[in-house]
């Protein structure tokens with residue numbers, strides 16, 4: 246006998262947890278279903294533990310910068326407190342009881358099951374069936390892509406899960422993929438003494454960002470001792486105590502461990518999307534600007550294929566919640582000012598379009614770039630001051646459509662640029678601003694002058 250509810254939320258990562266909690270707090274009868282940990286990738290195997298690792302690795306690097314600037318310091322990196330902090334403080338030893346209690350406390354009925362949509366408005370989970378009068382929210386996220394490389398399947402390779410759970414570090418590691426996950430973890434491992442080789446099939450790392458970002462990231466990570474092999478594909482993997490990866494140019498790289506960080510994909514097998522008219526074979530669940538995927542079906546977060554970031558999942562959850570509640574003036578999702586930060590040291594923040602994306606859209610593009618070491622604050626900062634600010638202007642509208650802020654606290658410096666792109670603040674207006682001296686963000690004041 247089906248149980249009557251208002252909404253069923255399938256998947257309780259950041260997007261689903263936020264959606265379910267908000268709808269329940271608004272008084273709806275909500276069921277939230279997830280076979281794994283409430284909170285999903287971000288708190289247990291993603292953003293939070295990886296940023297704890299980065300904090301530790303940056304402390305090591307900053308200590309090494311004392312010599313020549315503030316005396317002498319030595320640091321003996323030790324992974325044990327990092328692993329302990331991730332186990333004890335970030336993940337409660339990968340136990341989500343606190344998150345479950347928080348969700349249930351908001352009034353959500355929680356089931357630790359895998360959900361299947363069996364008919365419009367109907368969801369099966371374990372031996373229970375729910376009929377949702379208002380609808381279903383799909384928030385099932387993504388899983389790591391494991392490329393079809395000969396010999397890879399069946400080897401004990403790492404994904405982000407094993408990398409985040411590691412109690413001890415290997416002597417050496419091959420990182421397949423030079424995206425955000427690959428670079429952030431590669432730098433952490435290198436700073437803790439691991440010999441790291443990054444293999445990236447494209448001709449540059451951070452391929453979706455400005456080429457200047459790719460060059461900077463590779464240059465500073467090489468100074469951390471990381472070896473890069475770009476523009477070559479991994480063709481075969483063998484494992485015998487350690488890994489050997491044969492590359493397209495006939496060469497090979499070896500490592501005690503292999504981290505596969507070659508992107509993410511949805512895993513909607515058995516979810517029953519076809520029962521509600523959503524194509525289960527599409528790469529992502531297509532949504533409109535109210536996050537509607539089909540009649541009485543919404544989708545939020547990574548499963549939508551739009552900006553695989555926690556802040557985007559939260560943003561989309563808000564739009565979907567207000568649409569489901571039929572709120573007056575419910576917002577429509579707009580992604581023209583999507584911010585993102587790769588938390589390497591230096592941080593590489595960006596918002597909106599890259600120069601190439603703007604040109605591909607046929608815009609009348611004008612750009613300007615300033616180097617952080619040439620700014621007063623960058624010069625004062627000295628060791629670890631690498632970075633730049635690049636702004637991308639649509640000259641016909643006189644507004645910024647994109648910007649990159651790389652450097653110490655590059656992700657924080659991004660905030661002003663994000664406001665400018667989001668609100669289409671006229672560049673003429675931005676050029677009249679007073680920028681505090683001597684801050685890092687004065688660098689974009691200088692860039693704006695050159696537009």
Ligand SMILES: Cc1cc2nc3c(=O)[nH]c(=O)nc-3n(C[C@H](O)[C@H](O)[C@H](O)COP(=O)(O)OP(=O)(O)OC[C@H]3O[C@@H](n4cnc5c(N)ncnc54)[C@H](O)[C@@H]3O)c2cc1C
Nearest residue numbers: 256258259260285286291292360385386546547553554555
């Ligand atoms: C190493 C790493 C670092 C990252 N760092 C950052 C960062 O610094 N900043 C940032 O913004 N983003 C970061 N991200 C990305 C961020 O983690 C994701 O964008 C975010 O987790 C997406 O949330 P989500 O709710 O869409 O999906 P997920 O967090 O993937 O949650 C989806 C949930 O759905 C469940 N599910 C799947 N199928 C079913 C089913 N059939 N029935 C029920 N439940 C199901 C899963 O068990 C899972 O719990 C990082 C990711 C990784 C891997």
Ligand SMILES: NC(=O)c1ccc[n+]([C@@H]2O[C@H](COP(=O)([O-])OP(=O)(O)OC[C@H]3O[C@@H](n4cnc5c(N)ncnc54)[C@H](O)[C@@H]3O)[C@@H](O)[C@H]2O)c1
Nearest residue numbers: 392422423424425426427444445446506507508553586587
């Ligand atoms: N700081 C952050 O916000 C943050 C941090 C980590 C992850 N994330 C999110 O997680 C998502 C996944 O990250 P990711 O780094 O796995 O994916 P990604 O798509 O950013 O990068 C994957 C890289 O692997 C390369 N690649 C693919 N197949 C390959 C092969 N066979 N051999 C060598 N290289 C190959 C691709 O060219 C690409 O550069 C990202 O989209 C990002 O949004 C965000």
